[in-house]
Amino acid sequence: MQNSAKSEKSRGVVIFATNTAETDYVSIAEQNARLIEHFLKLPTTIVSAKDTGSNQRFSTDTGRFVEWKNFGRHEAYEASPYDETIVLDADYLVFDNSLLGLFECSFDYLLFDKNRYVNIDQQASTMGPHSLPYIWATAFLFRKTERSRLFFELVAKIKRNYDYYRLLYNVQEGNFRNDYAFAIAHYILNGNSLATESFAPFHILTVTGAVESITASKNLVLRTPHKGHVLPLANLHIMSKSWLTSPALLLLVDQCLENSTATLVS
Amino acid sequence: MSDLPKIVEQVRLATDFNVNRQILREKIQTDLHMTHNGGMFRINPELIAFVQGWPIDTLYMEDVYQNPIEIDRQVFLVTAQQHYHRVMNEWHQQHAELRKIRKV
Numbered sequence: 001m002q003n004s005a006k007s008e009k010s011r012g013v014v015i016f017a018t019n020t021a022e023t024d025y026v027s028i029a030e031q032n033a034r035l036i037e038h039f040l041k042l043p044t045t046i047v048s049a050k051d052t053g054s055n056q057r058f059s060t061d062t063g064r065f066v067e068w069k070n071f072g073r074h075e076a077y078e079a080s081p082y083d084e085t086i087v088l089d090a091d092y093l094v095f096d097n098s099l100l101g102l103f104e105c106s107f108d109y110l111l112f113d114k115n116r117y118v119n120i121d122q123q124a125s126t127m128g129p130h131s132l133p134y135i136w137a138t139a140f141l142f143r144k145t146e147r148s149r150l151f152f153e154l155v156a157k158i159k160r161n162y163d164y165y166r167l168l169y170n171v172q173e174g175n176f177r178n179d180y181a182f183a184i185a186h187y188i189l190n191g192n193s194l195a196t197e198s199f200a201p202f203h204i205l206t207v208t209g210a211v212e213s214i215t216a217s218k219n220l221v222l223r224t225p226h227k228g229h230v231l232p233l234a235n236l237h238i239m240s241k242s243w244l245t246s247p248a249l250l251l252l253v254d255q256c257l258e259n260s261t262a263t264l265v266s
Numbered sequence: 267m268s269d270l271p272k273i274v275e276q277v278r279l280a281t282d283f284n285v286n287r288q289i290l291r292e293k294i295q296t297d298l299h300m301t302h303n304g305g306m307f308r309i310n311p312e313l314i315a316f317v318q319g320w321p322i323d324t325l326y327m328e329d330v331y332q333n334p335i336e337i338d339r340q341v342f343l344v345t346a347q348q349h350y351h352r353v354m355n356e357w358h359q360q361h362a363e364l365r366k367i368r369k370v
Contacts, residue, residue, distance in 0.1 A: 104301030105331065116292060197331045201306060202296040205289070221370050228281040228370030232293040232360060
């Protein structure tokens with residue numbers, strides 16, 4: 001007898017994390033996975049990309065350049081065991097379920113083109129004065145479709161030939177960034193248009209620079225060396241790797257899970 | 267002895283109500299999004315009033331992705347009203363709490 005029931009699509013989160021000499025990204029991803037399980041009720045797969053490359057990023061914690069292995073985001077399509085996937089950087093911590101609602105929409109892949117800094121003035125939203133608008137590869141969603149496969153293949157091609165594409169699209173910064181490759185691939189795949197229907201309707205919230213403490217209750221209370229901030233309980237991109245790899249992250253996650261449990265009980 | 271270190275410490279712990287308020291508002295704008303029949307809508311009073319006043323039970327509305335979505339008027343209206351009420355209530359509560367906080 002033929003089973004005509006529609007099979008349910010698998011859904012989960014993939015976190016890219018590749019350790020470097022300075023930073024234990026996997027430990028950050030493991031804590032984020034606990035938040036994801038709690039807020040999104042989804043399984044998480046932590047991926048250390050094969051094609052990580054070796055680059056340098058400017059550390060806002062130490063004020064110097066440190067090793068950075070973050071090239072392999074184009075492997076997401078092959079690396080994801082799910083039909084529908086949310087891909088996150090390890091440092092994009094999940095504190096709400098807003099990403100889940102996006103799966104109700106029709107898309108092959110969905111990108112974030114908007115970012116909001118908590119603690120500094122807002123930055124330029126293009127990759128150079130005469131370049132494409134910025135896209136954040138910090139978080140994105142995709143379904144395993146032919147169009148998504150093409151998108152990731154194109155990202156890989158741009159990565160392999162980055163010097164050429166950088167000049168072609170007037171990218172100001174010399175460093176390869178997944179963000180840039182995503183923006184260029186998206187533009188090409190949509191016939192040299194921005195195709196805003198592939199953008200999430202809201203933004204990423206980012207804390208840059210050093211962090212002294214973050215505590216969670218109904219809000220997230222953030223202290224930097226210069227200022228305090230009281231933020232709603234919302235997904236937060238935290239740039240400070242020294243804070244993320246300190247025991248403070250474990251405490252924050254524990255605090256978050258305990259608070260939510262206490263709220264449910266009461 | 268100078269009070270300067272004390273003043274610096276107070277400034278460091280101070281929190282800017284207007285920045286916090288703006289970030290909270292943006293989070294609420296995110297939360298006001300609601301999906302219906304494969305479309306994504308940002309619920310606001312105009313949308314609720316429009317759906318409420320529409321005389322036919324099935325209509326088509328443009329979602330945030332500029333797609334026409336078939337709407338079951340009754341179902342959409344009830345869901346949107348509940349969603350709007352819940353999120354705005356949350357906003358009101360959090361906003362009131364923020365007003366009280368001047369330092370962290």
